[in-house]
Amino acid sequence: MIEATSLTKRYGAKTAVDTVSFTVRPGHVTGFLGPNGAGKSTTMRMIMGLDRPTSGRVTVNGRPYAEHRSPLHEAGALLEAKAVHTGRSARNHLRAIAATHGIPNRRVDEVIDLTGLRSVAGKRVGGFSLGMGQRLGIATALLGDPATLILDEPVNGLDPEGVLWVRGFVRQFAAQGRTVLLSSHLMSEMALTADHLIVLGKGRVIADAPVSDIVNSTQTFVRVRSPRIDDVARRLSQPDVDVTQLGDGVIEVRGLTAEVIGDTALSLGVALHELSTVSGSLEDAYMNLTRDEVEYRTVVTPGAPGGPASGGPASTGPVAAENTQEVAR
Amino acid sequence: MSAATETPTRARASHQPLPPSRLRFSGVLKSEWIKLTTLRSTVWAYLIVVLLQIGMAALFALTVNMGTTGPGGPGAPGGGAEAAVTGAAAAQTAVLTASLGVMLGQLVVSVLGVLVISGEYGTGQIRSTFTAVPKRLPVLWGKALVFAVSTFVVGLIAVFAAYAVTWGMLDARGVTSDITDPDVWGRLVGAAGYLVLVGLIAYFLGAILRVTAGGIAAAVGLVLVVPIVLGFVNAEWASVLGQWLPSSAGQTLFLGGGVFEPWQAVLVMLGWIAVFVTTAAVLLKRRDA
Numbered sequence: 001m002i003e004a005t006s007l008t009k010r011y012g013a014k015t016a017v018d019t020v021s022f023t024v025r026p027g028h029v030t031g032f033l034g035p036n037g038a039g040k041s042t043t044m045r046m047i048m049g050l051d052r053p054t055s056g057r058v059t060v061n062g063r064p065y066a067e068h069r070s071p072l073h074e075a076g077a078l079l080e081a082k083a084v085h086t087g088r089s090a091r092n093h094l095r096a097i098a099a100t101h102g103i104p105n106r107r108v109d110e111v112i113d114l115t116g117l118r119s120v121a122g123k124r125v126g127g128f129s130l131g132m133g134q135r136l137g138i139a140t141a142l143l144g145d146p147a148t149l150i151l152d153e154p155v156n157g158l159d160p161e162g163v164l165w166v167r168g169f170v171r172q173f174a175a176q177g178r179t180v181l182l183s184s185h186l187m188s189e190m191a192l193t194a195d196h197l198i199v200l201g202k203g204r205v206i207a208d209a210p211v212s213d214i215v216n217s218t219q220t221f222v223r224v225r226s227p228r229i230d231d232v233a234r235r236l237s238q239p240d241v242d243v244t245q246l247g248d249g250v251i252e253v254r255g256l257t258a259e260v261i262g263d264t265a266l267s268l269g270v271a272l273h274e275l276s277t278v279s280g281s282l283e284d285a286y287m288n289l290t291r292d293e294v295e296y297r298t299v300v301t302p303g304a305p306g307g308p309a310s311g312g313p314a315s316t317g318p319v320a321a322e323n324t325q326e327v328a329r
Numbered sequence: 330m331s332a333a334t335e336t337p338t339r340a341r342a343s344h345q346p347l348p349p350s351r352l353r354f355s356g357v358l359k360s361e362w363i364k365l366t367t368l369r370s371t372v373w374a375y376l377i378v379v380l381l382q383i384g385m386a387a388l389f390a391l392t393v394n395m396g397t398t399g400p401g402g403p404g405a406p407g408g409g410a411e412a413a414v415t416g417a418a419a420a421q422t423a424v425l426t427a428s429l430g431v432m433l434g435q436l437v438v439s440v441l442g443v444l445v446i447s448g449e450y451g452t453g454q455i456r457s458t459f460t461a462v463p464k465r466l467p468v469l470w471g472k473a474l475v476f477a478v479s480t481f482v483v484g485l486i487a488v489f490a491a492y493a494v495t496w497g498m499l500d501a502r503g504v505t506s507d508i509t510d511p512d513v514w515g516r517l518v519g520a521a522g523y524l525v526l527v528g529l530i531a532y533f534l535g536a537i538l539r540v541t542a543g544g545i546a547a548a549v550g551l552v553l554v555v556p557i558v559l560g561f562v563n564a565e566w567a568s569v570l571g572q573w574l575p576s577s578a579g580q581t582l583f584l585g586g587g588v589f590e591p592w593q594a595v596l597v598m599l600g601w602i603a604v605f606v607t608t609a610a611v612l613l614k615r616r617d618a
Contacts, residue, residue: 049463050456051617066463070351077460083453085368092367093457099360100461102350140457144350 001026001179002047002148007056009042009203016042018203019056024181026147029174031194031211032183035290038200040183041079044152047181048077060148061179072101072144078137078151086126090117090136093125098143111139116165130157138166148179155189167193187283191215201290214285221254222261225274232265232272250274357462357471365445365475374441375483378524381437382430382487383494389426390498414504420513421585423499423506427492428520428583434487435527435552435576438480442531443544445476450539459618469613473532480528484521492517519582519591526579526598527552533605537612552576575601 002024009017017039024030032040045051047058049066058064060075068074084093094108112121115135120128125136134157141149149170155163170193174180184190190197190211197214199207207214221244226232229249236243241255253261258277265272365371414422449455462468492513496506506513531548538544552575559571571577572588578597581587589597 045617048460050459052615068463071463072352072461073350079456079460080453083456085364085448085452085454087368087370087448087452088364089367092363093454096360096363096367097457097461099363100356101352102356104350 034200076141076146082133385430386491390495439531443535536609
């Protein structure tokens with residue numbers, strides 16, 4: 001259980017985290033989402049007592065993290081890859097951290113096996129790949145068999161097998177009634193892993209809801225492509241129907257089903273080259289939520305051709321959406 | 330890798346309960362001991378301290394002009410009898426010889442003292458450390474204690490080995506000292522103690538500055554450069570200040586002379602350390618890691 005109350009962190013004139021309040025509950029995987037610079041990592045560091053809040057308060061399992069008698073049993077954290085001295089072997093690093101709490105070497109070997117580090121445990125961390133560094137960070141977080149797990153971008157740099165493992169692991173961890181907070185910039189990863197989302201933008205909480213709610217809040221639309229798209233669009237135009245012209249003979253229709261659109265095209269005698277229903281994805285929901293909150297926005301030259309085909313790079317999403325024109329009614 | 334995929338869903342690989350464990354200062358000490366001894370830089374630094382101590386002592390013992398021994402020198406049959414140096418003069422020569430390496434060893438110990446803490450900041454290790462010990466200050470004390478005791482033991486080994494190696498060389502040249510003489514062993518212990526105090530100053534400077542280069546510059550500057558600079562200043566205040574520097578006060582512990590009694594010299598050194606300890610502790614609690 002993590003509870004943040006009006007948590008604020010300012011660096012000089014810049015406010016990184018601005019009166020953020022949220023609760024991360026046990027038994028769920030909670031995703032921490034937000035564009036770069038939204039304040040995710042800063043918030044996580046404040047939870048772990050590494051950064052001092054300018055104001056506000058955050059507790060882990062009822063107390064500020066530093067005030068627990070046995071901190072590593074309360075929470076484990078992976079806050080960045082390789083928070084480890086490069087000159088020490090992975091096993092010696094884990095032994096040193098375990099020693100603070102009197103955790104036996106048996107547990108050190110357990111987390112080494114659990115994270116698949118056995119073959120490199122005796123090697124110096126300086127030579128580790130990003131993925132191995134992530135595994136070691138997760139191993140460190142698990143040493144105390146903690147009730148709460150905090151992972152900042154855990155799948156960054158992991159191979160597909162590692163991604164799969166992290167996903168399964170955190171779900172199982174939460175299923176045991178423990179608390180998981182993880183951040184990721186991969187929305188698709190969040191859709192598969194998290195039950196609940198806290199979305200941050202410019203240091204503020206802009207959404208705090210179950211994943212399904214956030215996905216459902218994005219409307220489903222129908223994508224239509226035709227050589228005579230203007231005729232189709234004109235016929236579909238009516239109150240409660242939203243037609244967005246994407247250029248190149250493509251429109252997006254909200255408020256009508258694919259069946260109705262297909263029948264309409266048939267009645268006009270117009271051939272359709274594409275007729276597909278696109279469900280709201282977490283990516284879309286996220287882009288809608290953070291559209292105005294992006295700290296480092298990608299600048300697109302005005303007058304550039306219409307947005308890229310859907311499924312383009314996530315970072316261009318909101319900008320592309322702005323370049324589409326509403327069909328006048 | 331295969332181990333990871335075989336047990337993808339278990340937080341614990343075994344069902345044996347872990348024994349109850351919690352954060353204790355003894356645990357922090359053990360952790361810091363593991364950290365200190367599992368880095369190559371530590372082993373190398375301490376090895377160099379010992380070798381410097383023995384090497385410089387031997388070089389000095391073999392080449393220095395002993396004055397009174399003069400032509401009698403080594404190999405002169407029984408000639409050392411009337412030229413023999415004993416007592417206080419012999420103790421002075423023997424201790425000077427054995428502790429000569431401290432002049433270089435203190436640089437090595439200073440670098441190590443800074444690295445013990447700046448190395449954690451430079452690599453990000455400090456965040457793992459403070460996650461395990463979120464109150465932070467136990468880390469500052471634990472590191473200091475482990476580093477101080479280790480350096481003291483290594484320092485003792487180094488100066489006593491240097492004394493042992495050079496005893497015969499000096500004896501052959503008519504300088505016969507006695508290890509049981511408090512003027513000998515006491516000052517050899519003082520030399521090891523001086524290394525510890527210099528190392529601690531460097532360590533706390535490292536904790537304040539958090540960067541290796543800056544920490545080493547500050548520590549070496551205070552111990553080596555400031556005395557030289559003050560030596561150039563032709564003023565009363567400069568020479569008084571010079572006597573109060575950690576290096577000149579501390580060297581009283583084994584070289585003798587100077588304006589302070591040994592116990593006063595220790596107090597002066599501890600005063601310096603107190604200033605840096607306080608600064609380091611306040612900053613450690615206040616700053617973001």
